[in-house]
Amino acid sequence: MADVPPGSADQEGLSELATLAAAPYEARSVRPIWLQIYDRLADVIRREVVAPGAKLPGEVYLADLFGVSRITMRRALALHQNEGLLQARKGVGIFVRSRPRRFLIRNDMQFAESLAVDGGDITSRTLWLGRQKPSPEAAELFGIAPDDEVICLHRLRQLDGAPIYVSRKEFPAARFPEFEARYRQSGSVRDVFQSAGIDSFYRSETRVLGGLASRSEAEVLEISPKTPVQYVTAINCDASGAAIEFNRGCWPMASVELVFAVPH
Amino acid sequence: MADVPPGSADQEGLSELATLAAAPYEARSVRPIWLQIYDRLADVIRREVVAPGAKLPGEVYLADLFGVSRITMRRALALHQNEGLLQARKGVGIFVRSRPRRFLIRNDMQFAESLAVDGGDITSRTLWLGRQKPSPEAAELFGIAPDDEVICLHRLRQLDGAPIYVSRKEFPAARFPEFEARYRQSGSVRDVFQSAGIDSFYRSETRVLGGLASRSEAEVLEISPKTPVQYVTAINCDASGAAIEFNRGCWPMASVELVFAVPH
């Protein structure tokens, strides 16, 4: 075995990692080695033997530690990235995700409100704001022509600085002539609605569908491409039932649990 | 290249597959080869060059066709299995999924009703029916002791014979003393409810969360272990608001889109 951990977590965690790695494997036919390594890593991470946010030793070192080839080691690591426990950064290392828990998102709450339930510091970053041709769905929803304009807002939500949700919202331009100015003032869509005379609105429909992150989505969310994600599309309507917002967002699958409660 | 397709799709499709495979690749730095192969396969499948349900040529043959190693070929194939377009069967071959489209499941409809919208033949298979200790969630929901009993029903839903949804339902035993007998008569939970004097019920809460299929889930759904899935937990209540059913189901991520509409 290699005997030098090349710049990584603390000694204590590493020695326990080494102990776990040294344990004999079950027969390959019972459970593939890479899954057994996956299990041991899960154990190590969940028990915080390596602290959240800490860097793991390099792949070659780990492969050596677990007595397998680098390919096999990578397979176990890759699966954990799919589930969100680990995140690799090219040229840097593999890190334990600092917030592996899941967030409850309730359909009867505002976004920030429902995140706040879980504690932590929620911030929002505007990635892009401008006017575009509408998506087909939005055009139909708003009842506008395909070459009309919509106001388009790309936003990233972060928890304690770590990105967890990216969304693209579309609004009918005719209804919000001063959208950009208003939004730049407050940074809040709710305020824009209010300044346009919309005091109350409701979510008329929410759709959930699974998928694998595209390259651009993966980039802003700081996950690997093709990681499983949840796409959520939502439609907000004003009190009269007219659609005022079409929203399509994307979460890493592992970091969110969606709750749809029926008021009764 | 190998020149014999060892027992597979029709000749026409194969020759077109070969043509596509022979096209030059973009630079590896632009897009990894395995992703480029993945793209071409997606194209071939979506255009039904190989028919739904058909068997693909073997991995070694394909690897040869695409001019890459088997490992690289496998990587492209594996990703398509994650997305549900392909499904491998050990010792048999890799098949194009016959129903790659997604099903809309609406929260304001009964399950079968909402599947029927899409056409196709829905069948239901009872995997297990008996009494057990409740899950912690169900115990709390029903307000019973952890060592009380619940009626537990495992069911598999199939569309045109292909499994697409597996669920585990729990019911409070005290409320349905004749559950087993009634269910065996009609095979319908709704009928059991009715015979217990419950004419109307509603879904009070639905939760959606993503995950990777366990071994047992993968087995009944005929997918590979660790394929991304959607877990849906639902609570049904009678008219008075008392919980009468706790349901936890599992879909292959790629085969379902969940719609939550608010009546207005």
Added chain:
DNA sequence: CAGTGGTCTAGACCACATG
């Protein structure tokens, strides 16, 4: 520059399903 993760190869053995 050195270290990291990402990609790719050629070859091997295994368990499984089918004829």
Added chain:
DNA sequence: ATGTGGTCTAGACCACTGG
């Protein structure tokens, strides 16, 4: 017995990051 997909290896080169 044969062909299939599933696992594993040793070694190589690349692109990216950071000091």
